[in-house]
Amino acid sequence: MYPIGKFSELCHVPIKTIRYYSDIGLLKPSYIDPVTNYRYYDYDSIQTLNKITILKSCQLSLAEIQQMITNADPSQWMSILSQQLDRLEEQKQQINYRIEEIHQLKIKIQQEHAFIPGPTLSTCYLENREEQAVYTIRKKIKMTFIDHLVKQLFERIYAFQLETAGKLMAIFHEREDNKKEADVELLIPVKPMKDSYKLDDFKIRARGTYACITVEGPYSELESGYIMLLTYIDEQNLIQTGPPMEIYEQGLLPATIEAQDAKDIKPDVTRHPSEFITKIVIPVITEDLNELHI
Structure with a gap:
């Protein structure tokens, strides 16, 4: 006899x-x-407990195990085991089905990831830009609301019946570390009209030299373009004289916008993010030119 502990x-x-x-x-x-x-407990109890453990590992219920332990009829055992085998085979099919679903999901995720490749960056270069008439709107907003700011800009373009003459641009004067909020200025080149100069938000951007790079890919990948362009400025001994500006050459906005359509401007959702083309420009001067100004 064994005490329960042993x-x-x-x-x-x-x-x-x-x-x-x-x-x-x-x-x-x-x-x-x-x-x-x-x-x-005696030796027979050990044998019985071993049977219980084995049958439990076969996922039989305790009621079924008790029925088998108390019934020595082999046919009854075979019946219960056959039923359990059928249940386990069904579970096996369900598990295999779910495993295949997971495999297909992994393949789909990999394909979608491959469908949006990393950005394509141009080489960095210098560009002389002429003075440019622009209409602007500037606010400190949460980045998730930037579409609302774009809408406000084009509503004003429509209200003042201005004729656009270039691509939408954005200057991020100040951006929080978490990038959720920023001081954003949106600019759109316009053709000067007789009374344009009376508008508070009508400006003339001065001519100057800009370090430039073109990024082909989603807006979320622009950071790599900024890093490469700032490295170029440092390597070329250039001095940054103002905040960077993004020019949306090809993206969510239509390529051309007529004044009568500006109020109802809608994103071009047919264009895939991998096809977006954004030009990043940063105003610069050379160190030699800076010394002359000093």
Whole structure:
């Protein structure tokens, strides 16, 4: 006879589990001391507990295990095991199906990731830009609302009946470290009209030299263009004289915008982000020219 502690060690089953099996009548103790109420188990109990453990590993319910333990009829055993085998085969098919679903999902994710490749960067270069008439709008906004600012800009273009003469541009005068909020100035080149100069937000951008790079790819990938352009400025001993400006050569906005359409401007959602073309320009002067100004 083995006390319950030793019996638990021999069978590698927790005492709490053995007591539970005893309480539900699945594994009765071989002997219970009437004075101490201690439970004892014999060798046959070891064999029975081993059977219970094996049948439980086959995912049989305790009710089914109890039915098999108390019934020595082999045909009854075969019937219960056959039913369990059918259940496990069905589970196996379901698991295989889910495994295949996961494989297909991984392939889809990989294909979609490959469908939006990394950005294509041009070489960096210097460009002399002539003075340019622009209409602007500037606000400190959350970046998620930049589309609203674009809409406001084109509503004003429509209201003042200005004729656009170039691509939408943006200057980020100040951007929070988390990049969720920024001081944004949107600019659109316009053809000067008789009363244009009276408009508060009509400006003439001065001519100057700019370090430039073109980024082909999603707007989220522009950071790599900024890094490459700033490195170029440093290597060429240039001095940055103003904030960078993004020129949206090809993107969500239509290529041409007529004044009568400006109020109802809508994003060109047919264009894939990998086809976006953005030009980043930074005003610069050479160190030699800076010394002359000093």
